[in-house]
Amino acid sequence: MKRALISVYEKNEKLFKFVNFLDQKGYQIVSTGGTYQYFIKKGLSNLIEVSNFTSFPEILDGRVKTIHPNIYAGILANRSIEKHMKSVHSHNIHLIDIVLVNFYPFFEKIHHKPEPININSLIEFIDIGGPSMLRAAAKNFLHVTAITDKNDYELVQSEIDDYGFPSLKLRKRLAGKAFNFTSAYDSAISQYLLDDKFPIYLHSSYEKKINLRYGENPHQKAAYYVNITHKGSMRNFQQLHGKKLSFNNLRDMDVAWKVVTQFSEPACCTVKHSTPCGVALGKNIIEAFQKTYYADTISSFGGIMAVNVPITKELAKEINHIFLEVVLSPNYETDVLNILKIKKNLRIISISEPISDRLEYVQIDGGILVQESDYFFPYEKSYKIVTKKKFSDQELKSLFFAQKVVKYVKSNAIVVAKNTQTLGISGGQTNRIWAARQAIERALEKSKEGLVLVSDAFFPFRDVVDEAARSGGIRAILQPGGSIRDEESVKACDDYGIAMAFTGKRHFKH
Known part of the structure; x- marks a missing residue:
């Protein structure tokens, strides 16, 4: 039997x-x-x-x-x-x-x-x-x-x-x-x-959520897995409309959501190729969106956009005037969805889980690197002004805003902001002066005064300060400090009348 x-x-x-x-x-x-x-x-x-x-x-x-x-x-x-x-x-x-x-x-x-x-x-x-x-x-x-x-x-x-x-x-x-x-x-x-971050044997419990059309490129097969044991914002999002998500969509969604969820005020972020291209806060979400889009209208084309508050009808109509691949928001009202769904390919994502990544994993050939996630530190209490000139209250607010953005920009990374709006972002450069020049140049196209500059790592030379001074509009700088030539950068700031502070915390992102 x-x-x-x-x-x-x-x-x-x-x-x-x-x-x-x-x-x-x-x-x-x-x-x-x-x-x-x-x-x-x-x-x-x-x-x-x-x-x-x-x-x-x-x-x-x-x-x-x-x-x-x-x-x-x-x-x-x-x-x-x-x-x-x-x-x-x-x-x-x-x-x-x-x-x-x-x-x-x-x-x-x-x-x-x-x-x-x-x-x-x-x-x-x-x-x-x-x-x-x-x-x-x-x-x-x-x-x-x-x-x-x-x-x-x-x-x-x-x-x-x-x-x-x-x-x-x-x-x-x-x-x-x-x-x-x-x-x-x-x-x-x-x-x-x-409950050990770095056990002797590294095990991962992930369950396949979806097969993806392909990976970073069409010749690469790919799938998306979700963590079984840990929480996370990207585990339980819902797609309400649009084409299937791609490998690149998911990576960019992750960055965009991490950026906006750092803020309590209405925030908007657009991401292209895993790098923020525009970020802004506003008294309401329509203002935050308009400032974000204005920050980089070119890179926003075909990008990923996240907001940290529900999308209004007014914003939905604005979104329909531009080309975006994905929109993420905590909530959508029915009439808002009907407006957005006019664009049949727009991927509409409902997401509300807070960021809870504790560890990050990077695979290399034959091994895997594991590190703690780069949580945001409360610089409001730990920065040290190293120049004769001090920050104004508005400069402080702008610097701390830009600091929350720069840690999601590929190194070498520079963010130039005005108030709570990025105007120039440059990352992934092989030296810091190139990143500084590009970010400053992009910012000056939009404004020539009231600018601040934040760097993800220290200045190896004073050339970044010189470049900032030549712009004529940058009046405050925030950077980690720690270079053997820090005194040269401090002296340059004093000569130019620029305020600068050290945070003591580097934010490389490779």
């Missing part, structure tokens, strides 16, 4: 439909307590409870029910080895051909709403029997079918219909999926219990 062991936490009609199919095909269904009761109520007939199958009752509040030689020998016996078969027959052990398991929902309980459950309760959602049985079945895939994904039910059913049993090719693939899942499950538990 063929047997299928079914032990699941999640019980639904799709499961019952598949198990009923197995029942009709002559499989004896071996099942655990809760699952057994579910199938009894559904009217399955060829059904046996695990405690009767093992002749041993469930004990320790269900912690021990499937951990028994009758179960594991029935799964692990290699049917091509005579010694194995004699052993199971001598002990009156019945072979098990299919193992279908889903686990206690540890992933879900970590993010339990409104608050995560306490550790004593969470421990009860660490599944032992389920992963053990699944791993046993996967190890013995030459003879046993391991099923953990409900999307595979129909595939298994189809092959049983066609061949009488699942093919070796399918069993091997399902075994791989089983180990793929158990490793992610164990990784999630490990990360939760260990």
